[in-house]
Amino acid sequence: MSTLVPLPMAIPLVACALSIVVGRWRSVQRLISVTALTAVLGVSVALLVRADDDGFIVHRSGGWSAPLGITLVVDRLAGLMLVVSALVLLAVMIYAIGQAGQERQRVAFHPVYLVLATGVSASFLTADLFNLFVAFEMMLAASYVLITIGGRPDQVRSGMSYVVISLVASTLFITVLALMYASTGTVNMADLSLRLAELDGGVRAALALALLVVFGIKAGLFPLFFWLPDSYPTAPGPVTAIFAGLLTKVGVYAIIRTQTLLFDAPDWMGTVLIVVAVLTMTVGVLGAIAQDDMKRILAFHIISQIGYMIFGLGLFTVAGLAGAVFYIVHHIIVKTALFLVAGLVDRRAGSSRLSEIGGLVRTAPMLALLFAVPALSLAGIPPFSGFLAKFALVDAGLASSSWWAVGSSLAVGLLTLFSMTKIWTGVFWGEADEQPRREPRGDGRLGGPIGMVGATAALGLASIAVSIFAGSIYGIAERAGHDLLAPERYVTAVLEANE
Amino acid sequence: MTILVAAVAAVLFACGTWLLMQRRLSRIIIGIGLLGHGANLLLVTSGGSGGRPPIIDGSPLGDYADPLPQALALTAIVITFGVTAFLLALGYRSWQLTGDDQVEDDVEDRMVQRREADHAESEHPDVDPDNDLGSDLEPAPVEQA
Known part of the structure; x- marks a missing residue:
């Protein structure tokens, strides 16, 4: 079974190489990409099922034992993240093929997208802090290319701030790695978990906070989020969707992994995380209310939602972590679906600015339906997955009696509903106040090409499936929470199972 | 060293x-x-x-x-x-x-800022619209459609 572990990284990387070779034939490129991502999805599901049975699947590259060799680990959290990310990557790829804009013109799209997939999978699989850095760089380098793929002036402008801020975060990451290596002499996470515990409390606190800053930039935590709403909306539709759905969540995953595994979750860290979480959700949702552009409203909501996940982590209880993990699963699917709808609306109406579009519920009722399901889910209306995710978190918060954090998360939920209504009235009801900048493209009853609508609908259905199968998904999340709070299990699995 | x-x-x-x-x-x-x-x-x-x-050439481990x-x-x-x-x-x-490598401000941020300024003006009708109170917020004269 452990031979399957490297496949979610290996398949897209090999497919990327093939895709460059056949760069001239777009249909072959498409076939390779879709096949590779489907295979990754299949392997990820198999890994998740096995990880849920056994707890941990450990793979040692080249048979080298743990602290020295390169180790890959799939536990319940990593398995769940792999499955959701593979699903979303596949859906967005089909959407991009259906859209046939940037994808058709640019040879680089498919190979770069596959490198992005490799980086995302590698971040979830690695059990080594330095390899996490390499995986992040892989993912980010691909994202730099994707965000500027058209080379338009606005893309270059926002791409610059995105690249610079990511580079600063990466440099900080290397710095923290150097400090950690100097104080412990290892970069293997399981080994670090043991060695860091021997350090002085102050040094440990400094390292924990430095890592929080590094991943906080990538995840878009308050006050490090400012680059996100500026850069995401300028990229081509499918690229924005995959960034919004996945990239920040990889940062959240890294925060959860490092704060639970490497450090012993002191009380003050819980307080810091909860304060940051509440500020992140509040500032994000208030920022969203001020915007006039559909994509920017949604981009601010990413920030707001990141707050919920960090809130769950900050509680440092099984229920809190389970809620956070469930929230991430729900959020990745719903957010990607919303951005895909935004791309469809942009195409159909010629603009994504609320003041320039209106009345889409009459002209493209299908899009209205596709928007309504994830939007209501995001706002936390029962019976959608967002309600269950928020309920799990609120329940966990009440159990730990963090009243003010729970109160503000409910208020933020209300404001989220308000700004979803704002999009609804602006885009789907009423009339356009101003002329859109580009010509709208009418496409029959569906409101867009079949590939785009189909992929969006698939994600909408997936979000409904999350609420139907909430019991078993929450079960996995809860067991993942147990594992996260008992890091010695991870350490034992990695270090002591050496044959 | x-x-x-x-x-x-x-x-x-x-x-x-x-x-x-x-x-x-x-x-x-x-x-x-x-x-x-x-x-x-x-x-x-x-x-x-x-x-x-x-x-590895036989020296004691501490030397490497x-x-x-x-x-x-x-x-x-x-x-x-x-x-x-x-x-x-x-x-x-x-x-x-x-023709320049200056990093510019976020366009949308400036638009939100400008809308706020317009809003503030319309909420205080007693303020003379020709008064150049908000002019430093408006980089260029914008016609209202």
Whole structure:
């Protein structure tokens, strides 16, 4: 079974190489990409099922034992993240093929997208802090290319701030790695978990906070989020969707992994995380209310939602972590679906600015339906997955009696509903106040090409499936929470199972 | 020796941070380069003091330098190199498009700001609209459709 572990990284990387070779034939490129991502999805599901049975699947590259060799680990959290990310990557790829804009013109799209997939999978699989850095760089380098793929002036402008801020975060990451290596002499996470515990409390606190800053930039935590709403909306539709759905969540995953595994979750860290979480959700949702552009409203909501996940982590209880993990699963699917709808609306109406579009519920009722399901889910209306995710978190918060954090998360939920209504009235009801900048493209009853609508609908259905199968998904999340709070299990699995 | 290297890393970090604060992309790129060098130096220093090349030839184990941070630094250098090349290409593209490599403000932020200013004016009708109260917020005269 452990031979399957490297496949979610290996398949897209090999497919990327093939895709460059056949760069001239777009249909072959498409076939390779879709096949590779489907295979990754299949392997990820198999890994998740096995990880849920056994707890941990450990793979040692080249048979080298743990602290020295390169180790890959799939536990319940990593398995769940792999499955959701593979699903979303596949859906967005089909959407991009259906859209046939940037994808058709640019040879680089498919190979770069596959490198992005490799980086995302590698971040979830690695059990080594330095390899996490390499995986992040892989993912980010691909994202730099994707965000500027058209080379338009606005893309270059926002791409610059995105690249610079990511580079600063990466440099900080290397710095923290150097400090950690100097104080412990290892970069293997399981080994670090043991060695860091021997350090002085102050040094440990400094390292924990430095890592929080590094991943906080990538995840878009308050006050490090400012680059996100500026850069995401300028990229081509499918690229924005995959960034919004996945990239920040990889940062959240890294925060959860490092704060639970490497450090012993002191009380003050819980307080810091909860304060940051509440500020992140509040500032994000208030920022969203001020915007006039559909994509920017949604981009601010990413920030707001990141707050919920960090809130769950900050509680440092099984229920809190389970809620956070469930929230991430729900959020990745719903957010990607919303951005895909935004791309469809942009195409159909010629603009994504609320003041320039209106009345889409009459002209493209299908899009209205596709928007309504994830939007209501995001706002936390029962019976959608967002309600269950928020309920799990609120329940966990009440159990730990963090009243003010729970109160503000409910208020933020209300404001989220308000700004979803704002999009609804602006885009789907009423009339356009101003002329859109580009010509709208009418496409029959569906409101867009079949590939785009189909992929969006698939994600909408997936979000409904999350609420139907909430019991078993929450079960996995809860067991993942147990594992996260008992890091010695991870350490034992990695270090002591050496044959 | 370690102190010297640490001091060099500190100077590189300081200069890099200062250059990063500038508005011109060319300076920012140099700043990122310096920051990257600082971080890589720190990574090399983290292996402790130097020693013999880590090729096992029968010397006592304590004599060898720690090879791991060197390998890590090498990887980090390659990554920094690639990304810097991309950033330079981006800077060149920006120069092609605008004839300048200044990093501009977020357009949407300025629009929200302007809308706020318009809003404030319409809420206080007693304020003379020709009064140039909000003029510093409006970079160019905008016609209201």
